Amino acid sequence: MIPGIHVSVRGGLDKALDTLSELGLSCGQIFTSNQRQWKGHTLTEKEIDRFVSTSITIISHTSYLINLATTDSRVEKLSVIALEAELERMHALGIEWGVLHPGSHLGTGDDKGIKKISSLVKKILRNSPEDTGILYENTAGQGTTIGHSFCQLAQLLELTGIVDRTGICFDTCHAFAAGYDLSSEQAVSETMMSFNETVSIDRIKAFHLNDSKGTCGSHRDRHADIGKGLIGLEPLRSLASMPEFREISGIAETPGSDKDRAEGIKLIIHERIEN
Numbered sequence: 001m002i003p004g005i006h007v008s009v010r011g012g013l014d015k016a017l018d019t020l021s022e023l024g025l026s027c028g029q030i031f032t033s034n035q036r037q038w039k040g041h042t043l044t045e046k047e048i049d050r051f052v053s054t055s056i057t058i059i060s061h062t063s064y065l066i067n068l069a070t071t072d073s074r075v076e077k078l079s080v081i082a083l084e085a086e087l088e089r090m091h092a093l094g095i096e097w098g099v100l101h102p103g104s105h106l107g108t109g110d111d112k113g114i115k116k117i118s119s120l121v122k123k124i125l126r127n128s129p130e131d132t133g134i135l136y137e138n139t140a141g142q143g144t145t146i147g148h149s150f151c152q153l154a155q156l157l158e159l160t161g162i163v164d165r166t167g168i169c170f171d172t173c174h175a176f177a178a179g180y181d182l183s184s185e186q187a188v189s190e191t192m193m194s195f196n197e198t199v200s201i202d203r204i205k206a207f208h209l210n211d212s213k214g215t216c217g218s219h220r221d222r223h224a225d226i227g228k229g230l231i232g233l234e235p236l237r238s239l240a241s242m243p244e245f246r247e248i249s250g251i252a253e254t255p256g257s258d259k260d261r262a263e264g265i266k267l268i269i270h271e272r273i274e275n
């Protein structure tokens, strides 16, 4: 896996690239717009220039406000607009993948929610630049959130179609909280085997490597520093060293500063020295 962090964009999106270079990281995740506001960020020329000429791999995390499974037509409309705008910004910046929380069905049930999300994502992808794609992020299963079981992720991908522009961002904290054990090397291997049977491992295009404060099956989305939670250092190391994920970004979204996250991720992934 390639070590990366969720990196702050305070002072402009291009600041994230400076931070990653300073920390010696070749990949990172950013919010291209304020994740708690509907109003989208208008890119500056400087931001675009820096991003299209960088060799650092960046993935985008879409807005927390987006809920494609909502029952509120206003929220649905705003969500579609926000996601389309996100994909346009990604295209301008040369970012291939945007990570999306599938959504919360708010009582209508998983099946209805999954159908709604996948049909909207399909429509949005068709209306968006072809060099951009969406990664469904697995969830901890808090409340009525969709995407906590491997089966639900498989259904989302299956119903969305457009295989080359969709995939999974696998969050280790969320999977653990959702009930998939990752707390030993054996457990990691069994959980990934189960994922492979249900979804297929080659659909994973990014990892969020977070430790977990909540117990396995607690459905609590509480990230712990790498090695300081209930998953632990060795299991995360064994996951990060799986040959299948050699070229995949492993992003730490743990508490603290960019520097703290960089220190955490370096505990489990040692940057490969390429000649």
Ligand SMILES: [Zn+2]
Pocket: 061, 099, 101, 137
């Ligand atoms: Zn997320």
Ligand SMILES: [Zn+2]
Pocket: 171, 173, 174, 221, 222, 223
């Ligand atoms: Zn989380």
